[in-house]
Amino acid sequence: MAKDKRYFVTCTMEIYVPDQGCGDRAIPNENLDANWFASTIGYMIPNLVNKEFKYSERPYSVNHVYIDKVEN
Secondary structure, three states, X not given: OOOOOOOXXXXXXXXXXXXXXXXXXXXXXXXXXXXXXXXXXXXXHHHHHXXXXXXXXXXXXXXXXOOOOOOO
């Protein structure tokens, strides 16, 4: 059997964060929410993908998702 290859994929994901209203803390709170939400999704992706492809013909898997930056 040939050695498995690892591939690194760069992708962009658009997420929606609810408006935090008005005030001095609105934008920082929205940014914190966006970072938290992106990190949560990144943490969940390997489990969800590996579960979905568990019985596939070949052993596809995702080992880790790294969130580089979140910008608006």
